[in-house]
Amino acid sequence: MPHVTQDEVASSIPINLVAPDAFSGWCDGQSDRVKTWIDANGFTGKEGQHLVIPGDDGAINSVVLVKETTSWDIWSLAGLPESLPEGIYHLAMELEASLATEVAAGWSLGTYIFDRYKKSEATFATLVMPENADADEIKRLVFATNLARDLVNIPTSDMGPRALEAAASQIAGEFEARQTNIVGDDLLTYHYPMVHAVGRASSEAPRLIDMVWGDSDAPKVTIVGKGVCFDTGGLDLKPSAAMLMMKKDMGGAAMALALSHLIMDANLPVRLRVLIPAVENAVSGNAYRPGDVLISRSGKTVEIGNTDAEGRLVLADAMTAADEEEPDLLIDFATLTGAARVAVGTELAATFTDDEGLFDGIEKHAKAVNDPVWRLPLWSEYRSLIDSKIADINNSGSTGFGGAITAGLFLKEFVEKSKSWVHFDIMAYNNRARAGRPIGGEAFAIRAVYSYLKERYAR
Numbered sequence: 100m101p102h103v104t105q106d107e108v109a110s111s112i113p114i115n116l117v118a119p120d121a122f123s124g125w126c127d128g129q130s131d132r133v134k135t136w137i138d139a140n141g142f143t144g145k146e147g148q149h150l151v152i153p154g155d156d157g158a159i160n161s162v163v164l165v166k167e168t169t170s171w172d173i174w175s176l177a178g179l180p181e182s183l184p185e186g187i188y189h190l191a192m193e194l195e196a197s198l199a200t201e202v203a204a205g206w207s208l209g210t211y212i213f214d215r216y217k218k219s220e221a222t223f224a225t226l227v228m229p230e231n232a233d234a235d236e237i238k239r240l241v242f243a244t245n246l247a248r249d250l251v252n253i254p255t256s257d258m259g260p261r262a263l264e265a266a267a268s269q270i271a272g273e274f275e276a277r278q279t280n281i282v283g284d285d286l287l288t289y290h291y292p293m294v295h296a297v298g299r300a301s302s303e304a305p306r307l308i309d310m311v312w313g314d315s316d317a318p319k320v321t322i323v324g325k326g327v328c329f330d331t332g333g334l335d336l337k338p339s340a341a342m343l344m345m346k347k348d349m350g351g352a353a354m355a356l357a358l359s360h361l362i363m364d365a366n367l368p369v370r371l372r373v374l375i376p377a378v379e380n381a382v383s384g385n386a387y388r389p390g391d392v393l394i395s396r397s398g399k400t401v402e403i404g405n406t407d408a409e410g411r412l413v414l415a416d417a418m419t420a421a422d423e424e425e426p427d428l429l430i431d432f433a434t435l436t437g438a439a440r441v442a443v444g445t446e447l448a449a450t451f452t453d454d455e456g457l458f459d460g461i462e463k464h465a466k467a468v469n470d471p472v473w474r475l476p477l478w479s480e481y482r483s484l485i486d487s488k489i490a491d492i493n494n495s496g497s498t499g500f501g502g503a504i505t506a507g508l509f510l511k512e513f514v515e516k517s518k519s520w521v522h523f524d525i526m527a528y529n530n531r532a533r534a535g536r537p538i539g540g541e542a543f544a545i546r547a548v549y550s551y552l553k554e555r556y557a558r
């Protein structure tokens with residue numbers, strides 16, 4: 100939110116809120132000039148509509164926003180910065196502090212543009228921070244969300260495994276977290292064989308990014324993110340249309356970094372660990388093949404049914420490493436399956452866990468902060484769909500049915516000692532624009548989990 104001077108605050112334009120059923124009464128109280136203006140604009144005061152009201156001098160006097168406040172959430176004002184004329188505005192109504200914080204964050208998120216490669220001429224309306232809003236929390240939420248968006252939007256040419264490592268280092272540096280990167284053939288030495296196998300065909304070395312922060316005695320929360328910087332499908336090559344979007348296949352890593360930023364910035368009393376297998380699933384003479392059998396970090400053998408089911412392989416080794424120190428809570432984010440998108444669409448985070456209490460907690464917070472999750476089952480009877488005749492497990496299902504579930508069941512094989520585990524299969528991308536959410540990279544489920552963690556680990 101740009102800095103606004105006291106004078107600008109004093110002369111800022113009020114946004115008046117009118118409930119839909121109070122609209123006609125509100126109109127009756129207006130001057131003839133304003134009534135004419137309302138009619139001339141064909142403004143009927145439907146829920147969600149707004150109208151700029153001129154003063155006698157022809158300048159903008161105020162904005163009327165017709166909206167029911169009962170259903171307000173973070174996105175309720177997020178369309179205004181783009182649709183209002185450039186200028187400085189304030190909310191004329193008093194909102195409850197947490198709602199003021201949310202809508203102000205949403206306003207700020209509505210000014211996001213990905214202008215790294217093309218200068219934008221867009222201008223936005225500025226909001227004076229509501230007095231009772233939590234400015235630190237707004238900054239935190241906006242920074243993390245936009246970080247996730249940027250990391251996903253930056254194409255692989257500038258966000259390969261090495262650049263993803265650098266992005267992690269920048270965050271680690273900011274909060275004095277310790278970071279270890281295991282790169283290239285060292286992955287074999289330190290026993291991350293599947294991260295190596297998936298990533299070895301790329302001209303950029305695969306790596307395991309491992310970040311640790313916080314008091315070593317605090318409860319251990321570990322976040323794992325799928326960092327497939329580009330997913331060609333490997334030798335089971337994706338067709339063009341499916342490959343086109345695959346710069347976003349490090350979306351899980353983007354969520355892991357953005358959520359970690361929230362946790363560290365808010366100084367939550369946890370011992371945080373972030374594990375990101377960063378690879379490119381590429382095609383080359385040394386690429387791993389369909390039919391290969393890999394020996395995972397856990398010792399389990401994995402038959403490769405499809406080289407395009409690479410995410411679960413790199414995650415499995417990272418999750419085995421996470422599991423070794425028996426964390427209190429293990430969270431993973433991944434753009435893991437097309438099947439999850441078929442099941443719940445692109446705008447819900449498909450969520451898997453066997454921990455009922457954990458899901459209830461996350462769902463409660465997801466609803467409260469409007470960052471939706473939808474639970475899918477880890478249906479154990481489908482485990483036989485990923486049986487292998489020659490190895491402990493196959494990386495792809497014998498049928499495509501229930502593909503998000505079989506992917507979840509695959510990951511579950513590598514979680515043994517963690518006290519609790521939740522897996523998010525996410526889109527990481529807006530396919531269509533909504534208020535404050537342009538087409539492109541998007542944060543999924545991180546505000547929900549952050550809100551949950553804040554309550555669970557309250558000081």
Ligand code: BES
Pocket residue numbers: 330348405407408409410434435436437438440494495496502525526
């Ligand atoms: N990265 C993709 C999954 C994906 C596709 C996420 C489209 C979001 C949008 C993943 O690596 C993949 O290709 N999965 C395959 C698995 C299959 C080969 C078992 C899929 O979902 O088709």
Ligand code: ZN
Pocket residue numbers: 330332380406407408409410
């Ligand atoms: Zn794939």
Ligand code: ZN
Pocket residue numbers: 327330348407409410434435
């Ligand atoms: Zn993938």
